[in-house]
Amino acid sequence: MALFKRRGKTAADSETPAPDGTGSDASAPDATDETTAAADATAADEPAAGSAGSARRGPWDLADADERPGRVDLGALRIPGIQGMQLRMELDRTSKAVIAANVSLGQSTLQLQVFAAPRTAGIWDDIRPQISASITAQGGEVKEMPGPWGTELLALLPVKDASGKTGRVPARFLGVDGPRWFLRGILRGAALVDQNQRAIMERYFSEVVVVRGSEPRPPSELLTLTMPGQATRPVPTPGQPAAVDDILTRGPEISEVR
Template sequence: MAFGRRRQEEKPAAEPAGTEAEAPETGEAAGGPWDAAVDTVPEMERLDFGALQVPIGPGIEVQVNLEPNEFDAEGNPVNGRIVAITVVAGESSMQLQALAAPKRSGIWDELRKELAEEVTENAQGQVQDADGPFGPELHAMIPAPLTPEVLEQMPAEMREQIPQEIIDQGYAWQPLRFIGVDGSRWFLRAVVTGAAVQDEEQWQFLEDVFRQVVVVRGDHPMPPRELLELTLPAEAQQAFAQQEEESEDDGFDPFQRGPEISEVR
């Protein structure tokens, strides 16, 4: 497996999450992701999802990932909770999740081992340990199915670039990059997919976004690994409420693709 990586000497040593460091001469962002409890969080425009505050700006689209937790009599989802936030930039995406963690020990080392087992044993994929700007990472390759339904949903220009032999075998290898940061009683995980896994320029854009994420842990006790609560920003709640009002007569389905929280300029 080959993964595009910056040479180690070009990377500064990883700083503890939420601390401030002197910016290197290259102009690369220093410090972060940030803990909301510290006073050194850089000011910038962010969307407030409760446990996560995600930066926005030109070229960034932010989406919410829902997990259904209620079903009607016919088994259709009627309600759900937000379990992750996904940042989309160009041909790349980065899914963010914040978890509770012990006060005096991190959980990334243990989670990384479990992820490796899941990829190799359950997904029949391949894994590789790596060092990144935030410390140890896990790089993976998993077989992604190329069913007729998946191919039909692809843009025509993308579908035309897939070699016929790949289509005939029914799957293509999808690269993934798992990044983890242990903070103060919290853990932040990112899963990077798309071009940024191997393209340095696209990765740099997402790296800068990741460095400016703010985690709001809160004071309430939580068991380790439990997801920190994510909520919709006020502007998104208004958009969904308006959509529900407009589609009441037709039977509103909250799991249909609706208004997205995005900024693309």
């Protein structure tokens, strides 16, 4: 599967289910039930424009964000620091550069990645069909649904556990086009079936701040993420954004509990 162009592959982690809904989890709830519940809950929302910093909510561009204390600086992202949350930074297998931030709250997990986008147009409308086609080709299911940030994807992602048993895990793909950037969130876990968990994770996503920077970047290039408190490290293979293959596998992770 290919979300954008092919990037260096990442190593799969067999101990913990992937936060983006693609890792193995033999004890995962029934996928069909979760997807139906999530679809009903999402459809009840009044669709809003899939753009940053709307009157309703973020995510925010740095220029529009308030100076709220407690945000964790991850380079191209600044995320809320909440007591009890677990932050896992996903690393590229070869270069060890950070490629994604995975935030766990309770039984829900949100993967965050941010990409460069053209100055004049967003890229979410172009990316969604690619994701849908790729997931379907791998034996999964996906459909578009209205959501708080406009159109989103509700998917059943094909997975295989350590024993080789195959299954499908539900996930929500959220997309927000900002000024010269695109933020993608992949939500899984209890937030797909529990209204309170859903509200918590959507509120969290809405408080994310993107730090695009002024340097020119090709559209769809992964913006540089860093470990908390560390200097910037280059993203592997400049100009080559994350692949959908990497939705189904993930790299090594470094965890931080707050």
